[in-house]
Every structure is written in structure tokens, then in C-alpha cells.
Amino acid sequence: MNAPTEAELESRIASALARALPHIPRQDLVQQRYFKLQMGHKTEDYDSVASWTLHGKADILIFYRERALAVLEIKRETISLTDADYKQAQSYANQITPRPPLVIVSNGQHTRVYDSNTGLRWTSDNDESVLTLLKNATKVAAADMRWAIEALMGRETDLWTRVVRGRTNDLINEMIDHEGNPRRPFAANLLFPRQITAELLRSLPDDVRFILIEGTPATGKTNVIRELALRTENSDKIAILMLRGNGPGLFQAIANHFAAELEWNLSPQDVRQWLRRLSRGKQGPALVLAVDGVRRETRMAEDLEELATMQLGDNLKIVITTDDAAALTRLPGNRGETALGVRARTLELGPLGLDEFRSAQQLLVERQIGFLDGAQYAEDYRAPWLLRAIHDQFQRDPQSATHSILLDATPGLGIFRAARDSIPVDADTARNYRLVARDWVADDAAQPGASALASSSGFVIRRDRLSQTGAAAAAALADAGLLAPIRLRDGQDVYAPTLPSSFMLELATVVGHELMERSGADPFSAGVWLGRRLDGTFLGDLIGAQAVVQAGVTKGAFSSGIISGLLSITPQEQLIDDAMIALAAEDGRLVYFIIKGGAAFECDDRGIASGEAIDLGAERSRMLEDTTAWMMLGHLAHVPSVADGSEARADASILLEIGTCPFPLMRVNELGLPHLEHDLGAFGRVLCTNEGTVEPTTQAIMHLLAGSWPHKEAWIAEAIAKDSLPLTHRIMLALRGVRRVASPDHAAWAEAELDTVVMPVVNARLAKASDMTSKASSG
Numbered sequence: 081m082n083a084p085t086e087a088e089l090e091s092r093i094a095s096a097l098a099r100a101l102p103h104i105p106r107q108d109l110v111q112q113r114y115f116k117l118q119m120g121h122k123t124e125d126y127d128s129v130a131s132w133t134l135h136g137k138a139d140i141l142i143f144y145r146e147r148a149l150a151v152l153e154i155k156r157e158t159i160s161l162t163d164a165d166y167k168q169a170q171s172y173a174n175q176i177t178p179r180p181p182l183v184i185v186s187n188g189q190h191t192r193v194y195d196s197n198t199g200l201r202w203t204s205d206n207d208e209s210v211l212t213l214l215k216n217a218t219k220v221a222a223a224d225m226r227w228a229i230e231a232l233m234g235r236e237t238d239l240w241t242r243v244v245r246g247r248t249n250d251l252i253n254e255m256i257d258h259e260g261n262p263r264r265p266f267a268a269n270l271l272f273p274r275q276i277t278a279e280l281l282r283s284l285p286d287d288v289r290f291i292l293i294e295g296t297p298a299t300g301k302t303n304v305i306r307e308l309a310l311r312t313e314n315s316d317k318i319a320i321l322m323l324r325g326n327g328p329g330l331f332q333a334i335a336n337h338f339a340a341e342l343e344w345n346l347s348p349q350d351v352r353q354w355l356r357r358l359s360r361g362k363q364g365p366a367l368v369l370a371v372d373g374v375r376r377e378t379r380m381a382e383d384l385e386e387l388a389t390m391q392l393g394d395n396l397k398i399v400i401t402t403d404d405a406a407a408l409t410r411l412p413g414n415r416g417e418t419a420l421g422v423r424a425r426t427l428e429l430g431p432l433g434l435d436e437f438r439s440a441q442q443l444l445v446e447r448q449i450g451f452l453d454g455a456q457y458a459e460d461y462r463a464p465w466l467l468r469a470i471h472d473q474f475q476r477d478p479q480s481a482t483h484s485i486l487l488d489a490t491p492g493l494g495i496f497r498a499a500r501d502s503i504p505v506d507a508d509t510a511r512n513y514r515l516v517a518r519d520w521v522a523d524d525a526a527q528p529g530a531s532a533l534a535s536s537s538g539f540v541i542r543r544d545r546l547s548q549t550g551a552a553a554a555a556a557l558a559d560a561g562l563l564a565p566i567r568l569r570d571g572q573d574v575y576a577p578t579l580p581s582s583f584m585l586e587l588a589t590v591v592g593h594e595l596m597e598r599s600g601a602d603p604f605s606a607g608v609w610l611g612r613r614l615d616g617t618f619l620g621d622l623i624g625a626q627a628v629v630q631a632g633v634t635k636g637a638f639s640s641g642i643i644s645g646l647l648s649i650t651p652q653e654q655l656i657d658d659a660m661i662a663l664a665a666e667d668g669r670l671v672y673f674i675i676k677g678g679a680a681f682e683c684d685d686r687g688i689a690s691g692e693a694i695d696l697g698a699e700r701s702r703m704l705e706d707t708t709a710w711m712m713l714g715h716l717a718h719v720p721s722v723a724d725g726s727e728a729r730a731d732a733s734i735l736l737e738i739g740t741c742p743f744p745l746m747r748v749n750e751l752g753l754p755h756l757e758h759d760l761g762a763f764g765r766v767l768c769t770n771e772g773t774v775e776p777t778t779q780a781i782m783h784l785l786a787g788s789w790p791h792k793e794a795w796i797a798e799a800i801a802k803d804s805l806p807l808t809h810r811i812m813l814a815l816r817g818v819r820r821v822a823s824p825d826h827a828a829w830a831e832a833e834l835d836t837v838v839m840p841v842v843n844a845r846l847a848k849a850s851d852m853t854s855k856a857s858s859g
Contacts, residue, residue, distance in 0.1 A: 089132045092154045093140060096186035100152075100193045104144065111152075112141040126172075139172055141180070150182035151196075157188040166194055240358070241365060244321035247337045248309050248370075251322050255302070257472070263504075263579075265302045270447070270471060272440045272464055274300060276429050277307045280399065284318060284368060288425045290388060290398045294405035295429035296538050297564045297578040298465040301401035304429065305370045308399070315365060318397075322370045325401070326561075329379035330371070330387060352390070360393035370399045373561075376407035384408070388419040400424075403564040403576065431462035431537070440467055449474055452817065454489035454774030457755045459747050460619065466495060469581050473498040486821065489774040490746070492718050496588060496626050499581035509562060512553035513577065513586040516541055516563070519550035521590050524613060530570035538618050539583055540566075540574040588623045592630035599631065599639055607645020611709025621711035621776070628716055638721050638730045647734075649709035651741055710738045710777075711745050717780035732784060732795055738777055739799065739807040746775045763849040766809040773817040781814035785830065786822040796837060805845040812838050 097109055113128040128138035136156040142149050153169040155161070169183045173196045182202060183194040195202045256266040276293065283291060295301050309320040323333050331348035334355075338346050346354075358367055374380050384400065402408060409421030432440060434456065441451055449471060455461055470487070474480050505513075523545040527535060534540045543565075546554055554575055557563040563575040577583035591610070598606035610627065614620030632638045673680045674689050681689035717731040717738070738745065742764025744755065756768035773779045785792050799807050815838060818830035 086129055086132070089129065089138060089154065092186070092188055093152065095188065096152060096154060096184060096191050097142070099186070099191040100150075100182075100184045108144060109149070110143040110146075112143065113138070115141050139169060141176070142182075142184075148176055148178065148180040150180050150184050150193075151176075152184040152186070155185070155187040159187055161185055161187055161190055161192060166192070166199075170194070170196055170199070240367075241319040243338070243341050244319050244367065245309075245313060247341055248320050248322040249313075251324075252306055252309060255306075266306060267468060267471060267475075270443065270468070271303060271307055271310070272300065272432065272436065272443065272467070273307060274304055274429070274436055275433060276427055277304050277311065279427060280304070280308055281311065281318075283425065283427075284366070284397050284399075287394070288423075289392065289394075289396070290384075290400065290420060290424035292405045292408065292424050292426045293399065293401045293429055294426055295401075295403070296534075296566070297403060297576050298463070298580050299429050299431065300464040301429055302372050303464070305372055305399065305401065308368075308370065312368075317365050318368055319365045320368050320370050322372065323380075325371055325373035325375065325380050326378065327380065330369070330383035333380075355387075355396060356390060356392060359396035361395055364395075366395040366397055368397045368399060370401075372401050374400050374402045374408060375565075376404070381408060385418055385420050388423050404566045406567060431459075432464060433462075437462055440464075444471060447471065447475070448480060448484035450484060450486045452486060452489040452821070453770075453772030455487065457746075457771055457774045458490035460491045460622075463580075465580055466491065469495065469498040469502040472502045476501065488779050489772050490776055490779065491622065492776070492779070493622065493626055493629065493715055495581075495622065496585060499585055502581060505579065505582045509557070509560070509579075509582070510586060512557050513562075513579075513583050514590060515550050515553035516546070516557065516575070517583065517587040517590040519546045520587065521594055521613070522547075530568040531572050531574065532616065534568055534574065536616055536618055539577055539580055539587070540568075541576075543573045543575060584619065584623065588626040589630070591623060592627035595627050595642070596631050596634065599642055603639045603641025604645040604648070607639075607642035607709075608648060609645075610642070611646050611649040611706075611712065614712075615706065615708040617708075620708050622715055624708065624712040625715035628712065629719060632719075632721060638716070640730075643713070643716075643730065643734065646709040646713055647737055649706050651707045651710050651743070651745065652705045653743055654705055704743065707745055710741060713738050714745055714776035714780055717777070718783055729789070729791075731780065732789075732791075735777065735781055735784065736795075736799055736802065736807075739781065739810050740802060740804040741777070742806050744775050745777050760805060760846070760849040762852060763805045763845070766806055767813065769813065769816075773813055775810070778810045778813050778817075781810055782817040782821070785811075785814055786818045786826055788826075793833070793837075796833065800837075800841050805842075805849060808838060808842050808845065812842050 093111060094106070097106065101109065115126050126139065128140050132138035132154070136159065138154050140152045140154065142152050151169045151173040153165055155165065165185045166183060169185055173180050173183055179196060181196055183196045185192050185194075193202045194200065252266065255264050256268050257264045280291065280293075293301050293304060305320070305322055309322060312318045312320055321334070321337075323330070323337075327333055328336065329348075331351040334351045335346040335348055338351075355367075371380060371384065374384065384398065387398065400408070405424075405426045409418055409424055409426070410416070411418055437456060441455065444450075444467065451461075461467065474485055477483075520541050523542055525545070527542075531540065531542065541554070541563075543551075543554070554563055557577075558565060558575065562578050564578055566574050566576055568574060591614070595606055595610055598609055610624050614624045617623070628638065628642060631642070672683050674683050679693040679695055681693055682691045683689040713734050717734045719731060721730045744757065744765070744767050746755065755771055755774065757765045758768060759765050767775060767778075773782050784795070789795075796811060799811060812834065815830045815834045819827045819834075822830065
């Protein structure tokens, strides 16, 4: 069907006015097709021509002798006149001061005229009755706003979409860091696209009415709602109303928003009726209530549970973000599902995936923040809060407008400076985080599978292991929204900090104090304690290295005893057999396997196997142990330093030791891009040359050789004399990195050192390794 034209609209207006006001000359009536309505604090523009073209209906203001006489609603002939048409036109009239005394509705075949004060049908035998209406209009009080609620907020208009989108936009702007306040969730002009948003857009048209987005704090759940709102701001299918999860509850919160936007006095019951009516409508976009940060036993959670029991139509969808979906979907005591749980679908949000990180990289490059080759292999960069801290630190630099930075392929100790600059928490928050961190450090008991996996990918504090002081501090933090209570899948209750960068700073400080106390009695044992305690901990290598740096700053030198203790924990590569392991599936479930005889059998948490055997092949049982201590040393080697009682460079000496490790000293990236290696048989395994300096140890060598240290060539000669292929291979990768990051003179030196010194040794040792491997295979 062709869209109605403006000419048709003109013809319909003339016909309707002739029928409704036959005694008034046409030249005395002036029409206004574009007008403004004052809706509370905001002004809404109305374009009758655009509405006629798009929807086949329009509202026009009619003036008689410069006085507003009527609101005229014109519809297509194929659309019957209903009471709702009168209510909508009446509600427009109510917004105009003085209010037009007449409301006229017409579809070309039928025309009705109403008194806007009484709502009764009106007829006139002469123009004197019109003058009387205009005279009385100035004396009539404003009509009941329920007219507006019934009509303007109905699905037949687009006012409600503008209202909810406007409110969502206002809330998002309140949460954006416009003035250097990094505690706000959003950074201006920085939004990392997430694949879960695309999945949401695919899921919302489906029959599922409730969608829960679950993820640990600071994974970007609130940013998903922001992205969803931005991607649908011009949609004719979806309109997003964003709400905070705390506060007065769902229905009261919506009532408050409409009161603020339109100065309408709605009750929660009015909102219930509006939502029910809107959900069943046939026209207009679907309303999506996006409620951020919902916790159990809150008014918002109670109202969402009530909403799940209401008989709603398909045009209302609810998206909920939460740290703990089970708390909303399971009954107390795990006795069954809640009404919300029966109707909800849960989506898991974790760190950035590979494609998401690449998008984030591109976005940061546009903000003058680049990465060295290999960053895509570094798991630590996948934490959105870490990228945000790095971004904020750079943007505060006065030179950021004219300069750019190039980040290492994997994060280093600079993240602590970025975190310290980015989150200026108050003294009470810092103290409470520190008290909780003390209990975390003291909790050195073995952790079950779910807790161990959670600790390897984020900061978690076991609630049952808190002291009385720590529990009080945790309760205060939780009340302030700075700790999130979560129940893991194995039933353990834990806390997760909602400001992980601030908790990381306090944890490093606490570990540093503990290290200093222990090193006073026995520095070697203190180093061993540090390497063991932080093994398997999220960012444990960086936190441990920062603790040693803090201790070194206090003493004026690194403790050789602590370094020796860390060096004594030699990384191992163990063959695993006749053992049970737990892995985290993509949906967050724990999956258990028994490894035996080169095969894996899926089993339950008691070790009872089920299903077919999975042949693991040649790489079946390779697992690394005790890597954290040497990874700490790799980060420490980035810091030019001396050890106590020595004038030699401690960082250079450390690299000569840890550089001989026969396999890469880095965490395996479980988020879609494992690093590539070359297996050299008895000589070990080394990173593929295309992966750059992604390993912290190699990065440290690159920084050592990129500067003006006068003993670089002697150090390379000493390294070559160790006859370690992994060490010379790391030096080769490091020199290639120097060519990119160093000054032209240093880059030229690196090129010459590569060609004349290092590559001949690497090639000779690779040939020797290949020959030995061939003989071993033939033998």
C-alpha cells in the first residue's frame, strides 16, 4: 500500500472542518501541522505530516482568530474511529495552554466533535457557540492527567518510546566519566563491543521474556546495557528503559521516572496496568526493561518476581544483569525454581573473547593506545576493567592529545600505577579492602575445584575464612556495593570486589607487608612463601612482583634472599596420569575428567566415569607446575635494580637464570587463542617467532637491551655461553622487538647484533636439536 501523501492530508483536513464547523468560514480557520507539547520538563516536537505519511494518521492544531480552537485528529478511511482516538486527541489538547475547547476526530467517512472540558459530543448551529467555547476555555482547569496516561503512553503513539529512551540516555550520561571521575562505570567515547549484545538482539524477538546476564563484577555487564541502548536508539522494534537494580523497586522506579520526565503523578499500580496493556499491544516497538545490578532480597528482585507471574504479552521484555543468577532463579534451600527462574534464560558474560579483544584493540588504537605484537595471546588484557584503567591513565596525560603510547604484549607492573591513578577511593574503602585482603592472604588452605578456578580468573574471598574484623569490613563494603556476594557452583559463598583494581592495590600492599615481616627472619623462606602463596592466583605473578618492588623500595635494594627463594621454585612440566581434573566449560559449569592411560573420561565430582574415552594424543598429559615464582621474576626483571650487597644488575642476573626455562613462562590463554610453540625435543619448547615478545621474560630482555646499558654485549655473550637454546631464542625475539621500539641508533645496534652474533648461534643450535630429534626418532 502506498504511503498517504501530504495532498491527501490537506484534502482530509478541509473535509473534516467543513463537517465539524460548517458555520465558520474556511479562511477564518488556520491549521498548524507542526507544534510543540510541554511534557513536564521536556518539550516534545510533533510533526503531523510525518505522522500521516508514516502511520496514516495525524493531529493538527486548528486556530480561530488567533485562538486555539481544536485539536483535529485525521485517520485513514480504513481505520475505524474508536474511543481511544478521542482520548489521544484530548490528551494533546490537555497539554496546550489555554486548552483548545474542541476535539475533532475524523476518518473521512465519519467526523465527531467533542467538548474537551466535559468529553461530551458537541454540535453548533452558528459561530456564536464557538466564541462562547473560546471564552470559557480560559476558565477551565487542567484536565485529569489520567487522560494522558491512557492515551499518550499507549502503543498507538511514539511518545512513550521517546520518554523511555530519553530517560535511558539521561541515566547513561549520569554514569559516564565526563570530568575525570573514573569511579563511574563508563568512559566517554569508549565502549568495547560485546558478542553477548548481538546475542541479546537475536534473543529478544523470541518467546523468552526474561534474560539474565550473569558475570563477576567488572566484566562489563552494565556496558552491555549501554551498548544495547545505543544500538537500538533508532529502532522501530525495540525501545530500552534502563533502570538501576537498587532503589525503590521496579514499579515505583518507573513511576518516579515518568513523574520526573512528564510531571505525571503515577502510582505503582498505574505502572502495572500500563505494562500489562503495553505488553499486549499490536502496534509500535517492544519495551525492554533493562535492570542493572539486581541482587536477591531487594525490592527490585521482589517486583521482578511479581512481574514474572503477571499475564504479559510478547511486547514486553526484561533484561537483568546480576552477579549471581542462581540467587534470583532458585528458591531458598535450592528447593526449586522461582517464577523468574522458570521463565528466564541466562547468558554468561566473562572476559573479552578473541574477537572482542581485537575490537577493543582497534578502539584503543584510535585513542592513540597501541600494542606490541602478541597482545592477542595475553589473557590478562582480556579484563575490561584493566583496559579501562590503562585508557584512563593515558587520557589524563596532558600530552595524550598529541602523543601515542605502545603497550607491551602482556601487562607489566605499570598496571599498578594505572590502577592507583584511576580509582581514587576514600580512606574507609581502602582500609576495608585492606582488612579483607589480610584475611585473603591468611587463607592458605587448599581450595576445591570451583573456588580454585574462580581464584585463577578473578579475585574471590571465601566468606567462611574471614576473621571477625574482616567480616565486618566485608559487610560494610557489601552494603556500599563494593563487594558482591556470590555463591559458586560448588556451594561455596564468596565475595568478589566490584572495584578489582582497588582491591588489587591493597592486596599487593598486604602481601608486601607480610613479605617484609617474613624476610626479617629468613629472606629465602619468605621468597619461597611468596611464590607458593600466589601460585594459581589471578594476576599472582604481578602482585608478587609488586610486593617485592615495594619491599625493595623500603630497603633500597632487592633482597637477594627473597630472589633466591623464588629461583628455588623451579618450574616443572609434569605428565599427568591416573588423576582427576576440573575444567570450566564455556557456560561456567565445572566439567570433571579422569586422566588415565593416555585417555580422558568425563566423570562426576566423585570420580565416577561416564561416556566414551577421549584419546588425548601426544600432547595429552602436559601440565605446568610451579611457574608463578619465575613469572614474578620475569616482571621484576623489567625494573633496573641491584640486589643487596651487590653492585651488579639484579635484573640482568635474574634473566640469565629464568631465560633458560625450557618452556614459555606464561599463562595458557583459555579464551580462544593458545600461543604457538616449536617443540625442540630434549632442548625444550620455544614460542613461535611470529608471536613477538608476549612472554614477560622475553619482554624484560627486550627492555634490558633497548636502553643505553653499557654491558649489553657482554651480557649477551654470557647468555650464549650458557649453551641454552631457549635463552638464545628469547634473546633473538627480544632483539627483534628492540628494532621496533628503540631509537634508530639502538635499533641499528640490535639488527647488527642479531645478524652477526645471535642468529648464527640460534641456527647452529636449532640444527643440532633437529639432528638429535631425528636420531632419537630413527633409533
